Amino acid sequence: MKLKLLLLISAGIALFSCAEQPGAPLYPLPILYAEQGRVNGYDLSVYKAKPDLQLQVMGAKNAYSVRWLDRTDSLYLDPLPSAPVLSALKIVAAGDTLQLLVRLGRTVEHTFRYPAKPGISTVVVMGGFNDWSRSALPLTDEGDGRLARTVYLKPERHEYKFVVDGRELLDPANPDSLSNNMGGWNSLLHLSAYQVKAGGYFIKLRADRNTLKYKYMPASGNRGITDLHILNNNKPLDPDYYDFTNGKVLSVSTRGLVDGQLKIAGLDDGGRVLTENVTLIADGAPLDPKRNPCDWHFAVLYSLMTDRFLDGDPANNAPSSDGEVHPLADFQGGDFAGVIAKLKEGYFKDLGLSAIWLSPVQRQPAEAWVESIPPKRKFTGYHGYWPVAPRQVDPRFGTEAELKRLVKLAHGQGIKVILDLVTNHIHQEHPYFREHRDWFGQVELPDGTLNIRNWGDETRLTTWFDTFLPSYDYLQAPEAIEQAVADAIWWLETFDFDGFRQDAVKHVPHLFWRRLTAEMKMRLPQKTMYQIGESFGSDELIGSYVNPGELDAQFNFSIYFPARGLFFHDEPDFSNVKKMLADNIRAFGPVNLMGNITSSHDQGRFMGFADGQVDFGENGTERAFTQPPAEQPDSTSYGKHANFHAFNLALPGVPVVYYGEEIGMLGAGDPDNRRMMRFDGQISECEERLRQAVAKLVRLRREYPALSIGDIDVLRASGPVLVMARHYFDETIITAFNNGSAPVGVPVQINVEGSRLTSLLDDSTIEVADGATGLKLPPYSHQYWLLK
Secondary structure, three states, X not given: OOOOEEOOOOOOOOOOOOOOOOOOOEOOOOOEEEEOOOOEEEEOHHHEOOOOOOEEEEOOOOOEEEEEEOOOOEEEEEEOXXXXXXXXXXXXXXXXXXXXXXXXXXXXXXXXXXXXXXXXOOEEEXXXXXXXXXXXXXXXXXXXXXXXXXXXXXXXXXXXEEEEOOEEEOOOOOOOEEEOOOOOEEEEEEOHHHOOOOOOEEEEEEEOOOXXXXXXXXXXXXXXXXXXXXXXXXXXXXXXXEEOOOOOEEEEEHHHOOOEEXXXXXXXXXXXXXXXXXXXXXXXXXXXXXXXXXXXXHOOEEEEOHHHOOOOOHHHOOOOOOOOOOHHHOOOOOOHHHXXXXXXXXXXXXOOOOEEEEOOOEOOOOOOEEOOOOOOOEEOOOOOOOOOOOOOEOOOOOOHHHHHHHHHHHHHOOOEEEEEEOOOEOOOOOXXXXXXXXXXXXXXXXXXXXOEOOOOOOOOOXXXXXXXXXXXXXXXXXXXXXXXXXXHHHHHHHHOOXXXXXXXXXXXXXXXXXXXXXXXXXXXXXXXXXXXXXXXXXXXXXXXXXXXXXXXXXXXXXXXXXXXXXXXXXXXXXXHHHHHHHHHHHHHOOOOOOEEEOOOOOOOOHHHHHOOOOOOOOOHHHHHHHOOOOOXXXXXXXXXXXXXXXXXXXXXXXXXXXXXXXXXXXXXXXXXXHOOOOOHHHOOXXXXXXXXXXXXXXXXXXXXXXXXXXXXXXXXXXXXXXXEEEEEOOEEEEEEEEOOOOOEEEEEEOOOXXXXXXXXXXXXXXXXXXXXXXXXXXXXXXXXXXXX
């Protein structure tokens, strides 16, 4: 079986600013995920605190055959037939003996079949399970008139298609399909029935100066724990520093802890893996927004497109004179002066935001360019993603002095600023393309076809976004890496940015991200920076770039797409949310920095879907030009929108508010999702109420750590009702959602002590007796209650 060496394979990711400690050889290692029946590969070099650190991994008896390559810090694990579902391997680093946990995942044998019709020469199955490779899994003739391919898949839902002689087709034998969010459809394979039931979990119960207490919540059958692992920065905690003798409450002494990560994992006596619990320790105590206000775990990020935010200086306006350019595809005048004006006005501070993500600011082409993809419309570089100079600000956005002033004003209000950086490609007018043609790949494939927007695994590092956007070939041009990294550092140092939003991450090799991140840490050690990327693909692919040596986060699309499909609905069914959250925690960790969105500059705006004006299966870009949503949304759509915001603000990760989402702006696909922002007298009463609701939610998110780094406890998920508890030691917040058209009364049982729920939104109260209470929710509403 083909071996893929990944930087991370479905491992829980918990990255944070205090992870690297003086003398600590390794950043906290995630729980690695392995599958039976194949050799699993991992690159541990990205977890080394120092590049020259020597590592050695040793196997566990009756668990894995281990192969370790010193030269590349590559670990290969071949599960033995007797391998348990959770194993502890020893790893030696700088003389310390540490522990590496490995979880064995179940796979399901499945055979894809396609009719062997005359004239068909090749059929390949592709899906999220192989990162949409168009060649990796060809079908072969079974001799019974069908082509077949047997694979081993995770027991979950899989999207897939057949590639029949180059054409992408749905499975003719499978009527179940799902929108691919790009105007097309994918077939759906359901294997979730093969999943093993979840084990128990711990919730953070109490904390004082000397002790952290965790309550054990057993799974069905009242299972006890037979195998408990407590790690502090990869090192097993001395048993003298914890107590679990009663099997109900785990007590951990803070005297035995060093700053970093405290991980609790294990197995119950039914052989089921416990949900991982992570506590971040800073200055000898659990991380807290009052003591650690600048930590990115408590951040809320605002994404704005400079050209579409506010025209603060009409003197720098320079729209295209080309009459073939649609206004949506042209510069509309937004600039740094507009952002500065809103900073002075207090717009961002009033929303409670802690960080701004600024769209790319590099100089763009002077003229409009024709897309090579039908219907071949003309676009300008108003968005900033077509750089023609490495270290120049586009004058249509403003000046260097204005950009420096913008960042300084934001910092003065306690707001960080990250820059959207384009590293995958440049515009053909860029001097690097003229002077260093060998830094870039070829736009033509060996068969003469254009390698344009081929997102499959085989071409994701070489494909061009368009014929005039050359893609770097970093693997063949190390000098290009050095130059691009130097340019990135120049932007950080010149303008005092706090990190990057990284564009097209999966199209850039890991080698580049490691080099850039290492240089950022070396050149700017005093700054706590944040890098968030964008990749569409499997959790394994997305997570492979998220580690201490590369990015802090990527956008959490495995939450966004299913959640969007629930909250837009008039009568959704939340029954699968518990599993969705559990899968996401297993992939990215219970404490993480992944980005949670309601919309983005690449997705249709949520209000268009919620209001029924846009459908997920439509071509959003075509709608943008031919029939953009324009009617005043229904009042219930604002309730759905507020619910989606409230949901994102109650999840692990970093919530991201895309400009205009705070008022529920309409918009189909790109570029209609990039309409000019509206303020003050331009917004309706419904929009203003939504803005105030979002601002209140953002402030609560930043004030209460339970909402960001607390443990998730799903109390009710049925029909249009979802109730979750977030536990962070002495703080428990109940978040509840009714996304249906009728009021509901919901009985719930809360798993920690308390006598009263006090609303954080309207100060109403509800009594609690022996953990039992009843919640009342109006249609299309949400609530946050604090348990006292």
